[in-house]
Amino acid sequence: MEVGTVYLVGAGPGDPGLITWKGLEVLRTADVVVYDRLVSPALLALARPDAEQINVGKTPRGRGARQEEINALLVEKARAGLAVCRLKGGDPFVFGRGGEEALYLAEAGVPFVVVPGVTSAVAVPAYAGIPVTHRGMVRSFAVATGHRCGAEGGPDEGPCPDDVPRADVLVYLMGVENLPRIVAQLRRSGWEARTPAAVIQQGTTPAQRTVVGTLADIAERAAGLEPPAVLVVGATVALRDALNWFERLPLFGKRVLVTRAREQAGKLAVDLAARGAEPVVLPTIAVRPLDSPEALDAALRHLGEFHWVLFTSANAVRAVWERVRALGLDARAFAGVRVGAIGTATAASLLEVGLQADFVPQRHTSAAILEEIGEVRGMRILLPRSDIAPPDLAEGLRARGAQVEAVVAYRTVPAGPPRELVERVLEEGVDIATFTSSSTVANLAALVAPRSLEEVLQGAVVACIGPVTAQAARERGLHVDVVAPVHTEEGLVEALVAYFRQEIG
Incomplete structure (x- = not known):
């Protein structure tokens, strides 16, 4: 092997x-x-x-x-x-x-x-608004470990003798538990008591906390901080007041529940973190392939007989494309067929497989498709969908004279995250709960039962990707605070930013 x-x-x-x-x-x-x-x-x-x-x-x-x-x-x-x-x-x-x-x-x-x-030696100070070098102020910096001298878990009482680096700015990693000894050694080595210093706990995360002082008082000021934490000593600490950008982000420190499928939660979590939030990923749904894809395969073998293929999610794009490749086909199979996408995220997924959407409604909803698609009487339309998708779009197209073949392309099932994860989320609570589909609402309700969503999310801001999801949340007794005008992940995040800016303003 x-x-x-x-x-x-x-x-x-x-x-x-x-x-x-x-x-x-x-x-x-x-x-x-x-x-x-x-x-x-x-x-x-x-x-x-x-x-x-x-x-x-x-x-x-x-x-x-x-x-x-x-x-x-x-x-x-x-x-x-x-x-x-x-x-x-x-x-x-x-x-x-x-x-x-x-x-x-x-x-x-x-x-x-x-x-x-x-490295945290540079990034953590930067997220606290502290550059480790600055022209005209400091010309060098050094990085040291704040652990006690000796082997891991050794008995030594402080840093090794004479190990204070020679530099204008010092960054100590893993030193918060040894902070008084580090400060004492710096003072013995000639660093003035008035030298600016800062301790940054859980740097670059939404739980970041920064304490600023001098070598005279930083040990006392930072006594309540716990690992992981970084100590910065030097003149550039004084720049923090002007350069503190991260802790001023619109969602800084907010715990945000992400309920969408595990495969898709990562991007939303990253987008939220970029605005300063702390994503709490609790997948409530999972996307699974079909056990028997015969009906979907039959439709794909005859793509040329359709006037339109309408995709209502990125999941549908991925599911269809997997079967297209399994059948030995490629993007040429869509030649002569118009392709529609419910929104920009779905259109982007089409581009990833080499297909350009011919139609994307201005509002990313099924109702908008019906309003904006134009004349469809007598046309054959393929509608690949989830097994739990509502029938509204297919019925609306048929009412307008189209011949619609609504075929299941993938399954949406409850995710079933570990019970200990659910309990931990419930115990710690969240500031914001996001929902990206009606099924995320229903499955979260099942996960927290016998408690109600209204009880579990009491005091949290409830944010939904669109009006259909918002209605599902209201039917579960939730007060919906935010409905994204643009029904995408990016639109949901921007709607949250706008909401909290308005709250602050």
């Missing part, structure tokens, strides 16, 4: 959008994902649905997997012929023990690739 490759991938410091393009490609294609405690769940949602995911994260005070166990696991999975994504916070070679893992793999004869990541 050919030995698989281990990819040592830097996931970045917390914001899932900071993973590199190459790192994301490895994550999406790996057979196994071995990840650390601080890796964002939004990134894990982008892994292959069938990929094995193994948490080997260490906690500051508790015991996770030992490094020797992690090394052995990587070798074991690679020797099984699997592609392994070793997903590490920050950069694997910046206090990430990536060098140790690479050496072990080399000694074991296992091929490996290093995919550098955005």
Whole structure:
């Protein structure tokens, strides 16, 4: 058996959008994902649905997997012929023990690739509005570990003697629990008590919290902060007041429930995080292929007999395209057939498979299709759809004289996330609940039963992708605060931004 490759991938410091393009490609294609405690769940949602995911994260005070166990696991999975994504916070070679893992793999004869990541030493201060260099102010910076000197879990009381780096700005990683000793050592080394300092907890995430002071008082001011946290010492800390951009984002700190299918939740989560929100991914639906695609295949073999093919979701595009390829066909099968998409997201999915939508209604609803498609009397229309899609569009087209073949292209089923995940979400609560289809509403209601949605989401802002979904939410007793004017993921996020800006204003 050919030995698989281990990819040592830097996931970045917390914001899932900071993973590199190459790192994301490895994550999406790996057979196994071995990840650390601080890796964002939004990134894990982008892994292959069938990929094995193994948490080997260490906690500051508790015991996770030992490094020797992690090394052995990587070798074991690679020797099984699997592609392994070793997903590490920050950069694997910046206090990430990536060098140790690479050496072990080399000694074991296992091929490996290093995919550098955005290090928290630079990104976390940047998200707090603190540059680590600034022309005319500082010319150098250094990065050090804040862990105690010695072996992992060793008994030493402070950093190693004389290990204070010589630089204008110092960045200490993993040092919040050792903060008083670090400060004392800096003072002994000649750093003035008035030197600006900042501690940033959970940097680059919506839970980020920044405490600013000086070496005289930063240990006291930051006493309530817990790992993960970064200490920055130097003159550029004073720039934070002017450069604090992240904590001023419109959705900063908001916990947002994402209920859509696991395969699609990642993008929405990333878009929300880009506005400062904390996505809470709880898939309530799953998209599955048909057990018996004969009816769909029969329609696709005779595509040339249709005047129109209307797609009402990106899921329908993907499901149809899988069967098109399975039948040995390609985009040429659609020659002479007009193609319609319910919205821009569906049109974008068509472009991904080489098809240009001939028609996209201004409003992304079935009603808008009926209003804007034009004359359809006597035309044959293929309508690939979900097994639970409402009949409104097909019936409306038939009422206008069209011959409609509504064929099921995929199944929408309850996702059934782990009960402990559901309980954790209910216990921690959310500030915003998003719904992208009527089925996400119904399935969330089933997941939280016997409690009602109204009870579970009390006090939360309820945001729906469109009027049909909003009506389903109202029927479950929810007060709908936001309905996206543009019925796409992007439109939903922008509608939330507008809502909170209005609330603040």
